[in-house]
Amino acid sequence: MAIVLVRIDDRLIHGQVSIGWGPTLRPEHIVLLDASVAANPWELELYAAAAPEGASVEALTVEAAASAWAGWEADARRILVLVRSPRTVHALALAGVRLGEVNVGGMHFSAGKREVLPYVFVDDADCEALRALAHDGVRIEARDLPGNPGRDLVRLLD
Amino acid sequence: MSEPQVHGLLVTHAHLGDAFLDAAARIAGSTEGLTALSNDACSGDMLRDRVQEWLDGLPTGTIAVVFVDLLGGSCSTAAMLACRPRPDVHIATGVNLAMLLEFLASRSTRPAAEVIARLEDRGRRAIVVRSSAAPAGSPS
Numbered sequence: 001m002a003i004v005l006v007r008i009d010d011r012l013i014h015g016q017v018s019i020g021w022g023p024t025l026r027p028e029h030i031v032l033l034d035a036s037v038a039a040n041p042w043e044l045e046l047y048a049a050a051a052p053e054g055a056s057v058e059a060l061t062v063e064a065a066a067s068a069w070a071g072w073e074a075d076a077r078r079i080l081v082l083v084r085s086p087r088t089v090h091a092l093a094l095a096g097v098r099l100g101e102v103n104v105g106g107m108h109f110s111a112g113k114r115e116v117l118p119y120v121f122v123d124d125a126d127c128e129a130l131r132a133l134a135h136d137g138v139r140i141e142a143r144d145l146p147g148n149p150g151r152d153l154v155r156l157l158d
Numbered sequence: 159m160s161e162p163q164v165h166g167l168l169v170t171h172a173h174l175g176d177a178f179l180d181a182a183a184r185i186a187g188s189t190e191g192l193t194a195l196s197n198d199a200c201s202g203d204m205l206r207d208r209v210q211e212w213l214d215g216l217p218t219g220t221i222a223v224v225f226v227d228l229l230g231g232s233c234s235t236a237a238m239l240a241c242r243p244r245p246d247v248h249i250a251t252g253v254n255l256a257m258l259l260e261f262l263a264s265r266s267t268r269p270a271a272e273v274i275a276r277l278e279d280r281g282r283r284a285i286v287v288r289s290s291a292a293p294a295g296s297p298s
């Protein structure tokens with residue numbers, strides 16, 4: 001079944017992912033593209049405990065994920081990929097990964113960011129990464145939960 | 159030597175923490191020693207930092223309890239990340255009103271270790287699922 005969703009969510013695995021998206025996506029494996037979690041087994045264990053029942057979890061750097069991507073696309077498991085930031089997704093694209101669609105589920109407020117949607121706040125670097133992805137043909141859909149309407153995020157940035 | 163003070167922080171989704179404080183105040187009269195923090199608009203890192211700031215603001219020697227609503231949610235992850243280096247901090251997940259009322263009633267009257275020990279028991283004892291035809295406590 002391969003990769004069922006690539007999602008930008010700065011909370012990684014949490015209630016919306018496990019309880020909100022879990023029954024729709026039925027992920028069997030979750031990949032956290034996060035260098036900090038990849039370097040900290042205790043943090044990985046914490047996130048793994050929050051995963052939907054039956055889903056395994058691993059954490060990788062962008063470089064390692066780019067190497068593994070083709071294998072995931074042919075994988076029999078349903079794989080969910082989570083990243084914290086659009087800059088990580090852009091780095092993935094620059095590393096040679098071709099993406100069709102990216103879900104934006106949670107980019108929360110921090111200093112210097114402006115609100116685009118109640119669950120999406122961006123700064124200039126975020127906008128640059130999102131626009132670059134869109135320019136390369138990646139559809140960027142903002143949707144926090146599967147039952148809510150999706151929005152073309154790049155059109156909302158202007 | 160006097161007993162250490164016990165302080166509590168409710169870290170919850172949306173307005174749940176404030177609602178818990180409101181409900182607890184109507185029953186216990188006071189919610190002194192208990193503070194609410196919402197995850198609204200917070201990234202995981204920001205929520206962790208806010209929990210950390212609250213912990214850092216406590217008087218030296220304080221025992222802290224961080225109550226969270228949903229094990230595996232953003233609140234429990236942030237709390238666990240913030241509290242990991244602190245052996246004087248306890249995390250109570252699946253918070254309910256009975257657990258909070260026990261905390262408020264005992265934090266000033268019982269030794270800290272006893273306060274902590276009673277929380278899980280009180281919280282669990284408040285959960286009963288029965289058919290409406292069978293009174294609580296009757297054999298199933």
